[in-house]
Amino acid sequence: MITFTNSGLYCAAGDFYIDPWKPVTRAVITHAHSDHARFGSRYYLCEHATVPLLKIRLGQDINVQGISYYESIYFNGVKVSLHPAGHIIGSAQIRIEKDGEVWVVSGDYKLENDGLSAPFEPVKCHTFITESTFGLPIYRWAPQDQLFAGIGQWIDDNRQLAKASVLLAYSLGKAQRVMQHLQHKTEKFLVHGAIANTQEALVQSGWKLPPIEHITPETPKSAFPNSIIIAPPSADVSWMKKFSPYALGICSGWMTVRGNMRRQNADAGFALSDHADWPGLLSAVKATGAQKVYVTHGFSSVFARYLNEQGIPAEEVVTAYGEEENGNIVNN
Amino acid sequence: MQQFAKLVQVISNSTKTNEKLSALSEYFATAPARDKTWVLALFTGRRPKRTVNTTQLKNWCIQETGLPEWLFDESYHTVGDLGETIALLLPPPTDRKAAPLHYWMEQLLQLDKADETTKEKFIKSAWSSLDESERFVFNKLITGGFRIGVSQKMMVNALAKTWDIPPATLSHMIIGNWDPREATIEDLLHLHTTGADASRPYPFYLAYPLETPPEELGPPEEWQAEWKWDGIRGQIIKREGQLFVWSRGEELITEKFPEYQPLATALPDGVVLDGEILTYSNNTPLPFQTLQTRIGRKTITRKQLQEAPVAFLAYDLLEWEAADIRDYPLSQRRALLEALVQQVRQPMLQLSPVISFTEWPQLAALREEARAHVSEGVMLKKLSAPYQVGRKRGDWWKWKIDPFTVDAVMLYAQKGHGRRSNLYTDYTFAVRDGDNLVPFAKAYSGLTDKEIAEVDSWIKRHSLEKFGPVRTVEPVQVFEIAFEGIAASNRHKSGIALRFPRIARWRKDKPVSEINTLDDLKRLLEMHRG
Numbered sequence: 001m002i003t004f005t006n007s008g009l010y011c012a013a014g015d016f017y018i019d020p021w022k023p024v025t026r027a028v029i030t031h032a033h034s035d036h037a038r039f040g041s042r043y044y045l046c047e048h049a050t051v052p053l054l055k056i057r058l059g060q061d062i063n064v065q066g067i068s069y070y071e072s073i074y075f076n077g078v079k080v081s082l083h084p085a086g087h088i089i090g091s092a093q094i095r096i097e098k099d100g101e102v103w104v105v106s107g108d109y110k111l112e113n114d115g116l117s118a119p120f121e122p123v124k125c126h127t128f129i130t131e132s133t134f135g136l137p138i139y140r141w142a143p144q145d146q147l148f149a150g151i152g153q154w155i156d157d158n159r160q161l162a163k164a165s166v167l168l169a170y171s172l173g174k175a176q177r178v179m180q181h182l183q184h185k186t187e188k189f190l191v192h193g194a195i196a197n198t199q200e201a202l203v204q205s206g207w208k209l210p211p212i213e214h215i216t217p218e219t220p221k222s223a224f225p226n227s228i229i230i231a232p233p234s235a236d237v238s239w240m241k242k243f244s245p246y247a248l249g250i251c252s253g254w255m256t257v258r259g260n261m262r263r264q265n266a267d268a269g270f271a272l273s274d275h276a277d278w279p280g281l282l283s284a285v286k287a288t289g290a291q292k293v294y295v296t297h298g299f300s301s302v303f304a305r306y307l308n309e310q311g312i313p314a315e316e317v318v319t320a321y322g323e324e325e326n327g328n329i330v331n332n
Numbered sequence: 333m334q335q336f337a338k339l340v341q342v343i344s345n346s347t348k349t350n351e352k353l354s355a356l357s358e359y360f361a362t363a364p365a366r367d368k369t370w371v372l373a374l375f376t377g378r379r380p381k382r383t384v385n386t387t388q389l390k391n392w393c394i395q396e397t398g399l400p401e402w403l404f405d406e407s408y409h410t411v412g413d414l415g416e417t418i419a420l421l422l423p424p425p426t427d428r429k430a431a432p433l434h435y436w437m438e439q440l441l442q443l444d445k446a447d448e449t450t451k452e453k454f455i456k457s458a459w460s461s462l463d464e465s466e467r468f469v470f471n472k473l474i475t476g477g478f479r480i481g482v483s484q485k486m487m488v489n490a491l492a493k494t495w496d497i498p499p500a501t502l503s504h505m506i507i508g509n510w511d512p513r514e515a516t517i518e519d520l521l522h523l524h525t526t527g528a529d530a531s532r533p534y535p536f537y538l539a540y541p542l543e544t545p546p547e548e549l550g551p552p553e554e555w556q557a558e559w560k561w562d563g564i565r566g567q568i569i570k571r572e573g574q575l576f577v578w579s580r581g582e583e584l585i586t587e588k589f590p591e592y593q594p595l596a597t598a599l600p601d602g603v604v605l606d607g608e609i610l611t612y613s614n615n616t617p618l619p620f621q622t623l624q625t626r627i628g629r630k631t632i633t634r635k636q637l638q639e640a641p642v643a644f645l646a647y648d649l650l651e652w653e654a655a656d657i658r659d660y661p662l663s664q665r666r667a668l669l670e671a672l673v674q675q676v677r678q679p680m681l682q683l684s685p686v687i688s689f690t691e692w693p694q695l696a697a698l699r700e701e702a703r704a705h706v707s708e709g710v711m712l713k714k715l716s717a718p719y720q721v722g723r724k725r726g727d728w729w730k731w732k733i734d735p736f737t738v739d740a741v742m743l744y745a746q747k748g749h750g751r752r753s754n755l756y757t758d759y760t761f762a763v764r765d766g767d768n769l770v771p772f773a774k775a776y777s778g779l780t781d782k783e784i785a786e787v788d789s790w791i792k793r794h795s796l797e798k799f800g801p802v803r804t805v806e807p808v809q810v811f812e813i814a815f816e817g818i819a820a821s822n823r824h825k826s827g828i829a830l831r832f833p834r835i836a837r838w839r840k841d842k843p844v845s846e847i848n849t850l851d852d853l854k855r856l857l858e859m860h861r862g
Contacts, residue, residue, distance in 0.1 A: 136403075136406065136407050136410060137397070137399055137403060137407060137420075137421055138407045138410065138411060138417065138420040138421060140420070256420065257410070257411050257412075257416070257420075257753050257754065258344060258413070258416060258468075258753070259411070259412055259413070259749070259750050259751045259752060259753025259754070260751075260753055260754060261345065262344065262345070262750070262751040263751045263752070263753075263755075263781070265347050266345075267345065267346070268345060269345070299406075299410075301798040301799065302403065302406050302799075305402075305799075306400075306403060309400060
């Protein structure tokens with residue numbers, strides 16, 4: 001029902017693509033991250049909450065239709081519905097049904113409820129197309145309460161030394177999650193422009209988020225000591241200079257491995273991810289009851305081989321997802 | 333163990349020397365006495381004997397996790413550290429137990445004579461009682477080697493701060509032979525101030541590379557020039573009728589070089605020589621490769637003694653008539669050294685000759701001939717300077733000759749370790765031989781982090797295999813490889829072995845058709861055959 005083409009995952013029967021990486025006529029979008037939602041398609045379909053996010057990323061004038069989770073829409077007799085993926089606000093798994101056969105495209109997902117995105121729900125299907133960003137058994141997340149307690153402790157330690165705490169977190173998803181869970185630590189977060197823009201779009205669509213202040217060249221130096229500053233991984237060290245003294249912490253699943261952390265020259269790393277860990281991927285795959293699994297971006301060859309050995313027929317598929325993260329390992 | 337795990341975590345995460353130092357001093361101020369001694373031992377390279385091997389660890393981890401072996405291997409290739417891989421893979425602890433570092437160390441050492449079942453039982457129960465960060469350090473204690481950015485100098489400074497002893501004095505106190513099971517740090521410091529250990533060497537004085545024109549060093553007559561030898565830096569100690577040979581890595585290697593034994597009687601008591609351990613025959617040093625046949629061997633055969641005889645090229649005298657003379661100016665130490673070597677008259681004890689020169693350009697010209705002297709370049713030492721401790725700028729400089737370079741193509745890649753985890757950073761390079769590509773060198777260093785990221789991303793998109801540690805890549809990326817020496821070798825397919833190969837630069841401008849050939853390398857070998 002879905003073929004893997006040069007432009008992306010294609011459903012010929014319904015004549016639409018899912019998260020295409022080249023411009024197409026009709027694109028169904030799992031979530032608003034730039035490796036999944038790309039510029040140039042004629043019509044976009046996504047979950048309601050994704051609409052404003054897509055607009056700030058791809059332009060206000062794109063042609064985009066929002067639908068709710070569980071709502072069905074038909075393309076040429078193919079039934080399409082969106083189901084919570086728990087990855088970021090508005091993220092969806094895409095369920096496709098025709099003549100009783102069901103395929104689900106996971107997009108990116110995580111199993112833990114982050115308090116902002118609609119929590120992941122397994123969807124029964126015959127064929128499941130799953131991501132595998134963290135498809136190695138070394139990746140096993142600690143519960144987020146424990147992680148945020150650790151981050152909170154780190155902030156307290158920094159404050160003992162009158163340091164600002166700079167946390168790098170992807171501007172869409174991770175940043176909001178971090179602020180949501182650390183809001184008891186500060187009256188307002190100081191944030192980078194990319195995060196302020198995302199916040200503005202979300203607040204305009206009715207999301208209630210912790211208060212922030214956009215850091216500008218006019219922000220006085222006195223604002224920084226003891227503050228919590230949230231910036232995207234792309235933020236430059238020279239941009240952070242004025243926060244001195246500060247400590248730099250990175251929130252990313254890649255921080256599991258010590259060497260990765262040391263390479264970033266950060267003061268602390270927190271293995272906080274919006275992707276499923278190894279046990280999460282396995283339980284998600286099993287919960288779908290799928291008879292066939294296609295594995296996309298991440299440790300795809302490893303995860304596919306392991307599924308096969310577990311008696312679940314699986315195959316690796318090459319996609320363009322996750323590509324932007326190659327140069328910047330902090331995004332996940 | 334928790335406190336030690338925390339210390340390791342703070343130190344390995346920090347990029348700032350001051351933070352590491354204060355973490356160490358705090359540890360020394362608060363940790364249990366016997367733990368401190370172990371930390372000192374571990375962080376100064378005194379690795380205890382390994383009682384459990386890595387294959388055993390891997391197998392027990394596979395049993396505990398139920399993972400297939402290939403998946404364990406894939407995880408290991410990505411993490412790049414066995415101890416850490418195991419710590420991450422094991423299920424959470426079921427039986428938490430708090431025990432100090434020295435408890436674990438002593439338990440581990442006791443396993444030495446234990447049978448496999450006892451070892452297995454102990455390791456598995458330790459794993460189930462430690463959390464991830466403790467398990468990581470526990471595994472590292474077994475496999476050895478904490479490469480977390482603690483230099484000897486930093487340890488010395490931390491201890492000096494804690495015990496209020498000048499760093500130079502302290503670094504001499506902790507050097508040499510001691511067993512962390514037998515002494516606390518306090519004992520050690522006390523013991524060593526009374527000078528009870530006859531084998532104790534002095535900390536080596538190390539040179540910085542000269543990166544400016546020598547003219548900036550001032551008048552040539554203030555400097556002594558010597559050849560820079562490519563051997564093992566060592567100290568020969570004669571005290572209380574006994575001879576001790578130390579390597580710069582603070583390893584006691586007396587037994588490895590029986591040639592030096594006559595010095596036990598020939599040298600007067602209370603003498604410490606600094607110099608180079610070299611293979612040497614007919615008044616000429618032999619290439620480093622010949623010395624390699626002597627390193628790492630437990631027993632030395634008669635054949636090796638004949639083919640690779642060893643001498644000591646002395647260039648400094650640190651102790652004379654049982655007195656520490658490191659404060660004397662070099663000119664005075666050298667005079668005493670020359671007199672001593674002449675008086676001893678043993679073929680295995682040679683003076684490292686002084687290169688005479690009056691003008692800097694003259695020395696620069698002589699330096700170009702370094703390879704003909706089986707040397708790597710020239711050492712410059714200030715005649716008025718004392719013998720210092722550790723690597724210090726100012727009085728000693730190494731002025732190496734430019735390396736050889738060839739252009740080669742990348743053939744294979746492997747993921748790196750430590751901070752290069754999950755990145756392809758270890759490469760095998762080939763030169764052309766007719767229509768074939770012949771691998772001739774492996775190199776790990778020389779690229780910037782940015783270049784590594786770029787090469788890594790290219791490799792991940794252009795490799796042929798999906799599993800296992802090695803990726804074969806399309807032979808298109810050309811690199812300039814620099815190296816210090818070249819020797820014939822029957823252990824390599826190419827027939828040559830290089831000394832210290834590394835990447836000089838990435839030649840994006842060069843097509844693979846223009847790389848060097850095996851014949852080019854063979855010509856180089858002919859020109860420099862010893």
